[in-house]
Amino acid sequence: MLAAYAAKFDADNPIAALEVGERPEPTVPEGWVTIDVRATALNHHDLWSLKGVGLAEQNLPMILGCDAAGVDPDGQEVVVHAVVSDPAWKGDETLDPKRSLLSERYQGTLAQKVAVPARNVVPKPAGMSFEQAACLPTAWLTAYRMLFTQSGLKPGDTVLVQGAGGGVATALITLARAAGIRVWATSRDESKRARAVEIGAHESFESGARLPERVDAVMETVGQATWSHSLKSLKQGGTLVISGATSGQAPKSAELNRIFFLQLRVQGSTMGTRTELAELVQFMENAGISPHIDSVLPLAEARAGFEKMNAGDVFGKIVFTV
Incomplete structure (x- = not known):
C-alpha cells in the first residue's frame, strides 16, 4: 500500500528522511480494526519524527501520521483517535504512562490503511467531509x-x-x-x-x-x-x-x-481523550463550524506538504487524500 514514512532520521534536513512509497498492509492484533483511510492530515509531530524526536530508531521504518478519517470494516464512516493506551488502563488515556501515539510505536495514518484499537474510533458526522474530519484528532x-x-x-x-x-x-x-x-x-x-x-x-x-x-x-x-x-x-x-x-x-x-x-x-496539555474527541465532533456540528484547511494534496505528493510545513508557509491544516 502507498504510505509516507520515516526511513531514517535527519535532524538538520527532515525532508531528506521522508520516503513515499509502498509499505506492507497493517497487521491487526486482537481487538484492533483496519480503517480504510480516506483523508489524513499533517502535524509538526511528523516533522519531529523525521528528526528523530519521539521515535525510536529500532521502530524504523515507521509510517508517519496521527490523523485520519475513513471507513471501518462495517462500512461506518469514522474519525481515528490517535492516543493508544494500555488495554488495562481506565480513565484519561493521556495520563497512561504506557500510552503512545500512532506513528511512535504503532504504524501511523499517512497510508491507505491503518490498524487501531477498536475503541479508538468515533463516528464521523454525515455533514463533515473526510478532509475536514481528518483535521480533528491532533x-x-x-x-x-x-x-x-x-x-x-x-x-x-x-x-x-x-x-x-x-x-x-x-x-x-x-x-x-x-x-x-x-x-x-x-x-x-x-x-x-x-x-x-x-x-x-x-x-x-x-x-x-x-x-x-x-x-x-x-x-x-x-x-x-x-x-x-x-x-x-x-x-x-x-x-x-x-x-x-x-x-x-x-x-x-x-x-x-x-x-x-x-x-x-x-x-x-497533551492531545485529548476519546471522549473529548467525540465531544469536539458534536460541538463543531452543533456550532456549525469546520476546520481550516490550508491545502489538500494526494498522498502521493506528501513530500510537497512536508516541505510547505517545514517552511512555515501554513495557515490551517495540510490534508492528504487517499
Whole structure:
C-alpha cells in the first residue's frame, strides 16, 4: 500500500528522511480494526519524527501520521483517535504512562490503511467531509482540551492565542469564539494576523506587542520565542496552557518570580481523550463550524506538504487524500 514514512532520521534536513512509497498492509492484533483511510492530515509531530524526536530508531521504518478519517470494516464512516493506551488502563488515556501515539510505536495514518484499537474510533458526522474530519484528532482535539479542560476559561473571558496560523492556533481561535470567549491572537506575519480575525479572533497583534489589557489565559504552542510575552500578558491568577514548543524549549528565563508572585498557573496539555474527541465532533456540528484547511494534496505528493510545513508557509491544516 502507498504510505509516507520515516526511513531514517535527519535532524538538520527532515525532508531528506521522508520516503513515499509502498509499505506492507497493517497487521491487526486482537481487538484492533483496519480503517480504510480516506483523508489524513499533517502535524509538526511528523516533522519531529523525521528528526528523530519521539521515535525510536529500532521502530524504523515507521509510517508517519496521527490523523485520519475513513471507513471501518462495517462500512461506518469514522474519525481515528490517535492516543493508544494500555488495554488495562481506565480513565484519561493521556495520563497512561504506557500510552503512545500512532506513528511512535504503532504504524501511523499517512497510508491507505491503518490498524487501531477498536475503541479508538468515533463516528464521523454525515455533514463533515473526510478532509475536514481528518483535521480533528491532533490539532483540534489538542485545542479543545486546552480550552475546555485545562484553562478554566468561561464565556466572557479573554484568551490570547500565540502564533496564529498553525493547526492548533487556528482551532483555538475558532473554538474559543464559538464558545463566547473574547479571542486575541498574535503573529509575526501581517497576512496571518488578518486571517486570524477572519476566522474568529476579535483582534490580532504583532508578536510581542503590548496588549490593551491583561488576559485570563494564554494558549501557548510556540514556546521559547513567546514564553516571556505569554507570562507578561496574564492577569494575576491567570493560566498559561502549553501544548507545544515549536520554537524551542529553553527561554532565556523561566520568570519564576512572576509566576509565584502573581500566582500564575502553568498547565501542560497533551492531545485529548476519546471522549473529548467525540465531544469536539458534536460541538463543531452543533456550532456549525469546520476546520481550516490550508491545502489538500494526494498522498502521493506528501513530500510537497512536508516541505510547505517545514517552511512555515501554513495557515490551517495540510490534508492528504487517499
